[in-house]
Amino acid sequence: MPDLLSHAFIAFTICTLLSLRYDWLTGEYVTVGMAGAFIPDMAKIKLLVDSATVEAALDIPFDWLGVHTLGGAFVAVLVGAVVVNRSDRRRVAGLLSLGAASHLFADALLLKASGRSYEVLWPLTQYHPPTPGLYLSTDIWLTGVTGAIAVSAWLFTAES
Amino acid sequence: MLHSWVGRAAAICGLLAVLFALMVGFGTATPASELGDYPAEDALAADYDRYVGESVQVTGTVTGTEPVEIAVEYEYAANGKRYSGTLAIVVRNVDRAVAEGESLQVYGTLGPDWTITAENSVSVPATNYVAMYLVSALAGLWTLGRLVCGWRLNWQTGALCRREEPLRPIRALRTQVQEVRA
Numbered sequence: 001m002p003d004l005l006s007h008a009f010i011a012f013t014i015c016t017l018l019s020l021r022y023d024w025l026t027g028e029y030v031t032v033g034m035a036g037a038f039i040p041d042m043a044k045i046k047l048l049v050d051s052a053t054v055e056a057a058l059d060i061p062f063d064w065l066g067v068h069t070l071g072g073a074f075v076a077v078l079v080g081a082v083v084v085n086r087s088d089r090r091r092v093a094g095l096l097s098l099g100a101a102s103h104l105f106a107d108a109l110l111l112k113a114s115g116r117s118y119e120v121l122w123p124l125t126q127y128h129p130p131t132p133g134l135y136l137s138t139d140i141w142l143t144g145v146t147g148a149i150a151v152s153a154w155l156f157t158a159e160s
Numbered sequence: 161m162l163h164s165w166v167g168r169a170a171a172i173c174g175l176l177a178v179l180f181a182l183m184v185g186f187g188t189a190t191p192a193s194e195l196g197d198y199p200a201e202d203a204l205a206a207d208y209d210r211y212v213g214e215s216v217q218v219t220g221t222v223t224g225t226e227p228v229e230i231a232v233e234y235e236y237a238a239n240g241k242r243y244s245g246t247l248a249i250v251v252r253n254v255d256r257a258v259a260e261g262e263s264l265q266v267y268g269t270l271g272p273d274w275t276i277t278a279e280n281s282v283s284v285p286a287t288n289y290v291a292m293y294l295v296s297a298l299a300g301l302w303t304l305g306r307l308v309c310g311w312r313l314n315w316q317t318g319a320l321c322r323r324e325e326p327l328r329p330i331r332a333l334r335t336q337v338q339e340v341r342a
Binding site for chain 2: 003004005007008027028030031034035038050051052053055056059060061062063064065066067069071072075076078079082083084085086088111112113114115116117119122123125126127128129130136137138140143
């Protein structure tokens with residue numbers, strides 16, 4: 001995905017449509033799903049301090065992209081679940097997971113020269129699943145498409 | 161146990177330690193072509209000869225077209241020291257027209273003397289990164305704004321709680337405007 005806005009739109013759309021089915025899923029909870037979509041891109045810290053700098057400073061292997069995987073995102077979701085009260089914990093963990101999973105899945109469809117995506121299921125496996133290559137990481141039109149779908153979903157639920 | 165500041169802070173520190181350990185573990189992973197994890201920029205820079213004859217995937221900026229040459233940025237650490245720089249790699253068998261300045265991702269076989277024989281390539285037009293960061297920041301502000309309006313911090317327990325009455329700044333503003341008009 002080109003930017004975080006597309007990921008936020010996707011999570012917003014999924015959660016908004018789910019609110020049709022679940023009455024408890026109000027706007028505040030939709031926000032939690034959107035926050036979940038930000039989790040994998042915490043790896044963008046590398047733009048400020050790249051992994052090699054951390055490795056050199058601590059003299060151990062290190063890669064920020066660990067959070068852009070199943071295992072890393074799962075632990076980050078647990079942090080979110082700890083921050084809220086017990087009554088909200090299950091819902092928040094579920095919605096953060098949904099948001100993070102939508103992000104990891106969308107990124108697994110990016111076009112790559114090798115036809116293979118990234119180690120999305122790490123640490124379970126280092127396997128890079130084949131990618132259908134639906135879009136490039138710079139396709140800005142995607143932001144428009146996901147945005148239009150998000151607005152439609154919002155209008156649809158506001159009416160019903 | 162997770163109802164107080166202390167309990168929450170301890171749990172969060174513990175989880176962040178696990179997350180850090182995962183990132184360290186992820187950093188130890190080495191390329192594994194049989195799993196689709198092909199050697200990339202940093203691996204080539206660190207130990208080029210080891211991967212000669214193997215399939216690799218690198219991304220770089222096109223600096224020449226006859227023959228196609230790309231500038232590939234890398235950074236890696238070894239023995240507590242950080243190394244970074246740019247590799248100049250000649251790409252043979254590129255089956256598409258490429259222009260200088262665009263970004264090219266190449267998958268192919270690594271040859272000696274800094275060459276790759278391409279099997280497939282993907283070209284990406286030069287990107288406006290500033291615009292992309294601005295759009296991403298917009299997403300952050302949108303979500304943060306929604307979070308502040310719907311949730312609040314309970315200072316006694318350190319918990320994030322749903323507001324019983326969510327803040328509605330837009331609706332409030334609209335009402336005010338209507339009142340002024342009336």
